[in-house]
Amino acid sequence: MCGIVAIHGEPDPRLGMRMLERIAHRGPDDQGNVELPDTWLGHRRLSIVDTEGGHQPLADQLGNQLVGNGEIYNHASLRTLFADDHWSTGSDNEVALRVIVDGGGHALAALRGMFALIAAGPGLPFLAARDPVGVKPLYWSRTPGSVLFASEMKAFDREHRDRVRPFPPGCFWTPRDGLQRFASAVPPQNQAPATRTDHEKAVRDDLIASVHLQMMGDEPPGVLLSGGLDSSIVAAIASRWCRERGHRLRTFSVGTVASADLAAARRVAAYLDTQHFERTYTAEDAIARVPDVVRAVEHYDPALLHSSVANHFLAELAARHTKAVLTGEGADELFAGYRYLRDFQDDNALDAELRRTVSTLHTLHTLRARPNE
Structure with missing residues (x-):
């Protein structure tokens, strides 16, 4: 994960550098900053797309600058809309900058991905933005002289x-x-497919397309594999994609020695013939890790911490072998996987609850993916 910092109004470069240093763990590969009129931008980079040339802050020919955290999955197709433009890098974030310069903030609706980004320069006003689901974290604070x-x-x-x-x-x-x-995280209601068969095909096609879009890095991502339905489906799609391109998918699992999840993940990994890595931990290990987890996710909700401890171990394991991973996060919110949702008898009430949970993913569940320290 990359880290971004920005100050607008009365920027103090010393404050910006202090802020950037506190999130140094988010970007071990590179660091950059730039001072503009009324603006200071800083970036810590974890290089995934255009690892050689995607240094940030990114600048266009007019001197507009951008710092971003995340991935724009449809950046290649968006580039074709600006075929006459000069591109300095292969970075997906350079495409995001071009979209903003060309169409302003509302043009960000064309981006498919997860992102937090900030842009400024002579050709556009200072602009900060976050993806519709809120997968990528971004916080702000208004002071008397700056934001x-x-x-x-x-x-x-x-x-x-x-x-x-x-x-x-x-x-x-x-x-x-x-x-x-x-x-918005949840789009307006559209006409549903006519039959159950059509509906199932639409879900299958969209899921496969979504996973394929996320296999866009210079190095294919791995998968955090629990052995459950959600992550196993993602692993199955990703492993086929990798095989077709001469790669072998890497999968990662953690748990206690007697964990049912570990046993299930091994079976799935063996079936898919992935390069599988696992780690066991004890209850004492989990308890000792809680302070680190609270610091990483910046939250103390018990349900969040319970699942984040395992993710912290997973992130530590995966970071030894790859820079990015896919997960099954969000499936329970989309497909009513939580136990309490079984009590809903009214379809409209269930639909309203699912829309609420998807729209509030950024307040809790997406934070589980943050541990990386």
Whole structure:
């Protein structure tokens, strides 16, 4: 995961560097910053796309600059819309900058991906934005003279932390127009497929296409494999994609020695013939890891911490072998997988609850994917 920092208004480069240093763990590969009129931008990079040339802040020919955290899955197709443009890099974030310069904040609706990004320069106003689901973290704090942005709350100086708030997903902010929505996590209701067979085909096709889009890095990502339905389906799609290109998918699992999840993950990994890695831990190990997990996810909700401890071990294991992983996160919210949802008897009430849970993923469940320290 990359880390971004920005200050708009009365930027203090020393403050920016302090904030950037506090999230150094988010980007071990590279660091960059730039000072513009009324703006300071900083970036810590975990290089996934265009690992050689995607240094940030990214600049276009006019001097507009962008720092971003995330991946724009449809960046290759979006490039074709600007075929006459000069591209300095193969970075997906350079495409995001071009989209903003060309169409403003509302044009971000064309991006398919997960992102938190900030752009500024002579050809556009200062702009901060976050993806519609809020997969990528972004926080902001308004001070008397400036507006501060960062990927983690711990980046902010202590005197600013009481003002820190999550930046709302699917929105962009400019000093002139304030907060504007460009997309929502849950789209408006569309006409459902006519038959169950059509519906199943639509879900299957969309799921396969979604996984394929995320296999876009210079190195194919691995999969966090629990052995359950959600991650196993993702692993099955990703492993076929890898085999067709001469790669072998890497999968990762953790658990206690007697864990049913570990045993199930081994069976799935053997069936898919993945390069499988696993780690066991004890109850004492889990308890000892809690302070690190609280610091990483910046949350103390018991349900979140319970699952984040395992993810912390998983991230530690996966980081030894790859830079990016796919997970099965979000499936329970989309397909009513939680036990309490079985009590819903009214279809409209269930639909409303699923829309609520998907729209609030950024407040809790997507934070499980953050441990990387």
